[in-house]
Amino acid sequence: MTQAPLTGGRAVPSTRVNRLWHLGRATTDLAAGIGVRGLIDLARGNGASNSVQLSPAALQRVTSRLAHMRGAVMKMGQLMSMDGSDVLTPEAAAILGTLCDRAESMPLSQLAPLLETEYGKDWNRRFRRFGFTPVAAASIGQVHRAETADGRHLALKIQFPGVRESIDSDMDNLVFISRAIKGMDLQPMFAEARRQLHQEADYEAEANALETYRGLVGEGADFFVPDVHRDFSTGRILAMDFAEGIAIDRLAAPEFTRHDRDRAANLVMEIVLLELFQFSLVQTDPNFGNFLYQIDTGRVVLLDFGSTHPVPPAIVSGYRDLIRAAMADDRAAMYQSAIALGFAREDTPLEQTEAMLDLMRLSSEMMRHQGPYDFGASDLFKRIYERGRQLHEEGAFSQLPDPSSMFLYRKFLGAFMLCRRLRARVDLPRLLEPYL
Incomplete structure (x- = not known):
């Protein structure tokens, strides 16, 4: 999970129609930023740097829109931003690359109902303290610090609503961005990204992997792997030791x-x-x-x-x-x-x-x-x-x-x-x- 400063307050789009609307708005912002000729070149994969230019203001609008969506859109930015500038057109690399540092948290109006759904109506009685301000956020979810009623200090990784269900539709919609790639078939990367996203959204699988990995690393002076707390973990919340x-x-x-x-x-x-x-x-x-x-x-x-x-x-x-x-x-x-x-x-x-x-x-x-x-x-x-x-x-x-x-x-x-x-x-x- 990224440790970047969190911005937030906007609800995560959770339905397919809502997410498609936001991606459509991002595409509209992109078209406004690069013009009709540039958009045609981008769609055809002809995004030469002298014909497709994004102003800082247009780039800000596009990345803000896509970062707001979280999920697959942000994940592709993370996968491609580190070394994607030699594969993507400079404009597409800028769009995807800046997403990696954009961490938006969901508002309390979305967080509270999610906690009630996962833990029950009186969920707050299970905790002495609960930090409503997340300490980290990424493409799939955000992390909150909490102390249980019996004194355990936990990090709760809480999945954004709708992100799991939107993976496939998001990846299909990202085909548009992939057309900016020059001379390379990125379908294997998209297929692997889709597989990884489904895996990352499966918190039961992550809990199993965490326990297996912790067993391999063991207790030592060099590394620490948090332990899973199954009694506070659900399908959309992964509870583990809080590590300083x-x-x-x-x-x-x-x-x-x-x-x-x-x-x-x-x-x-x-x-x-x-x-x-x-x-x-x-x-x-x-x-x-x-x-x-x-x-x-x-x-x-x-x-x-x-x-x-x-x-x-x-x-x-x-x-x-x-x-x-x-x-x-x-x-x-x-x-x-x-x-x-x-x-x-x-x-x-x-x-x-x-x-x-x-x-x-x-x-x-x-x-x-x-x-x-x-x-x-x-x-x-x-x-x-x-x-x-x-x-x-x-x-x-x-x-x-x-x-x-x-x-x-x-x-x-x-x-x-x-x-x-x-x-x-x-x-x-x-x-x-x-x-x-």
């Missing part, structure tokens, strides 16, 4: 020490590797808001297991082989691993294959570095972005890999971007050694 901590990306602020930044980044990379190579169970959402850091204990708190799923053995071994090859700078082995993971095909033109391998080699620079890699002093991400965008514009990327492999890649990318945000020093060869 600060949003992990706040460690980038000058008042925090390099020690804390380095420790937090190394622990995040460690849990990512544990998930893949030891647990074969990965929480695939790369948002920074899914991690808290406890200054007093030095622990990383792991949150939000709605998008947790097992990784097939073939994918695990494929990534192990790819990392080994990259660390050894073995180009032929990298090529075979890329084919196994779906990043390339045997019939891919040689020029495209060579360009892809060059980009993979560049992206694995920190894995070949001896000792801690200083993300704060590196311009690696700038080099990767510039080369990747150039290759995309040249038509080098014509397919997406298997969705399970693709979303693992996004999890790695999210961890690396956190390391960069924190300007941390991370010893990747040391962390990788036990698994290779």
Whole structure:
């Protein structure tokens, strides 16, 4: 769940007709912002930057409308905002990307009836205290802090009304936005996003995943996974331990020490590797808001297991082989691993294959570095972005890999971007050694 400042007061549109109306209004705002010619170009996928321009005011109207809807619309923004600028037209990337930081809470007039439906008419008697102002919100729901009558301190993840029922219709309506994609079939990403949204809206499945993950991580000095409280959990409310901590990306602020930044980044990379190579169970959402850091204990708190799923053995071994090859700078082995993971095909033109391998080699620079890699002093991400965008514009990327492999890649990318945000020093060869 994102830790961004909350805005709110507007009810979440909960019926299909109401949500379709809001998306239609967003489309109208978009058309007003870019003009008829730009809208036609966008719908045809011809959104050249010199013909489709959004003013700041128009962009604000569009993103405000879509953020108000929550659900699938916001989720697609989260999935595509981190690295979507090299896939989308700049205008579409701006529309989707800004959604990731827009967290609207539902008003009390919508929250109170929901609590009564889930807990019963006298629901308030079950609590000593209930914080009506949410401490976090995201695309599916919002989190409230509460103390039960028997003294337990809980975080209650409360699902927005109507969001679960609107997933399929929202995803169908988002086809319009997908037409802004140039030269790439995004249907696998949309299908995976649809699957993830249905999974995230299933709080029973998330409770099971949370308990499984907590059992794998255990009790230790490095990580904390909240426990589920089944007696306060329902189909639309997930109750768990309330965990203190600060949003992990706040460690980038000058008042925090390099020690804390380095420790937090190394622990995040460690849990990512544990998930893949030891647990074969990965929480695939790369948002920074899914991690808290406890200054007093030095622990990383792991949150939000709605998008947790097992990784097939073939994918695990494929990534192990790819990392080994990259660390050894073995180009032929990298090529075979890329084919196994779906990043390339045997019939891919040689020029495209060579360009892809060059980009993979560049992206694995920190894995070949001896000792801690200083993300704060590196311009690696700038080099990767510039080369990747150039290759995309040249038509080098014509397919997406298997969705399970693709979303693992996004999890790695999210961890690396956190390391960069924190300007941390991370010893990747040391962390990788036990698994290779």
